[in-house]
Amino acid sequence: MSGPGADEGLSVQVTGLVKTYSPGAQVLRAVDGVDLDVAAGEFVALTGPSGSGKSTLLHLIGALDRPDAGTITVGSINVTALQRRRLPDYRRRVGFVFQRYHLLPALTALDNVLAPALPRRPGREQQALARELLGQVGLGGREDALPSRLSGGQQQRVAIARALFQRPGLLLADEPTGNLDQHTGQQVLSLLTQLRSERGTTILLVTHDQSVAEQADRAVQLVDGKVQERLAHDQNVAEQADRAVQLVDGRVQERLAHDSPSTSPDTDNFERVNDADGAAGWSGGAGPEAPAPGPLASRWRSS
Numbered sequence: 001m002s003g004p005g006a007d008e009g010l011s012v013q014v015t016g017l018v019k020t021y022s023p024g025a026q027v028l029r030a031v032d033g034v035d036l037d038v039a040a041g042e043f044v045a046l047t048g049p050s051g052s053g054k055s056t057l058l059h060l061i062g063a064l065d066r067p068d069a070g071t072i073t074v075g076s077i078n079v080t081a082l083q084r085r086r087l088p089d090y091r092r093r094v095g096f097v098f099q100r101y102h103l104l105p106a107l108t109a110l111d112n113v114l115a116p117a118l119p120r121r122p123g124r125e126q127q128a129l130a131r132e133l134l135g136q137v138g139l140g141g142r143e144d145a146l147p148s149r150l151s152g153g154q155q156q157r158v159a160i161a162r163a164l165f166q167r168p169g170l171l172l173a174d175e176p177t178g179n180l181d182q183h184t185g186q187q188v189l190s191l192l193t194q195l196r197s198e199r200g201t202t203i204l205l206v207t208h209d210q211s212v213a214e215q216a217d218r219a220v221q222l223v224d225g226k227v228q229e230r231l232a233h234d235q236n237v238a239e240q241a242d243r244a245v246q247l248v249d250g251r252v253q254e255r256l257a258h259d260s261p262s263t264s265p266d267t268d269n270f271e272r273v274n275d276a277d278g279a280a281g282w283s284g285g286a287g288p289e290a291p292a293p294g295p296l297a298s299r300w301r302s303s
């Protein structure tokens, strides 16, 4: 196991990233010049239509695939310059939840969570941690089930537990709540936000679900492989508007610089987004259905 001193959050810097595929004669730019900065400990939602390059971008950041151009820096690691023999080390610092789970079919749920520890034989403490994580994603009692005996949503939760097992400094999660009912999805999300607030884990999470994206610090939208816009909580966005209006408890609180009598659709949008934030009352901690308080980190340490 990584031990109690496992990673704090890792920052992510992506510059000019390009990934092309050539299925047949044409060249497809799946990721087409993406620049993205994620601060250590930030929770960023990655949204966008199907085929817009979200999974490809996540795979590149996780060093599961190589870009054609551009650079990726995670913490102090220049991922794009890593030698092949250094990749396993890097991947151990990054938790990855795949869109299609990728569980090992011959291993039980428990052994799938323990898989990152292989080939070493997992110790008692690691076993306890794996069991605890399965319990936290609602799969206590299903430790011995093979993936073929689990529903899609249950397999997804095993994959989430596996990604958290190494206490990653960066969690890359590709639609981790996509197959879960709303209640279970919210529980998983609360677990992730709790992890972020207690361990400073950086989270980059792909979602099609607006209510999930709204619980992130900000959302980045990909369209045709390009970053389209940033929404919510982003002061830079506010500064680029003609004016920004802040709502607190449903009332206009203050008007910021750039004040002009004109109203643009963007400005309208910003007002609406802030309104939604205010209503949600979310301020970087766990979501509205957060589990009872109790330090996850210390529970992990004591297990």
Ligand SMILES: Nc1ncnc2c1ncn2[C@@H]1O[C@H](COP(=O)(O)OP(=O)(O)OP(=O)(O)O)[C@@H](O)[C@H]1O
Pocket: 021, 022, 023, 028, 030, 048, 049, 050, 051, 052, 053, 054, 055, 056, 057, 099
């Ligand atoms: N291995 C591959 N070979 C050829 N084309 C690929 C490959 N992987 C992805 N693509 C193409 O790259 C584009 C981006 O795919 P990607 O899987 O990143 O989209 P996505 O935004 O994750 O979509 P979804 O929301 O449906 O998961 C798509 O047009 C897809 O067909």
Ligand SMILES: [Mg+2]
Pocket: 054, 055, 056, 099, 174
């Ligand atoms: Mg995808």
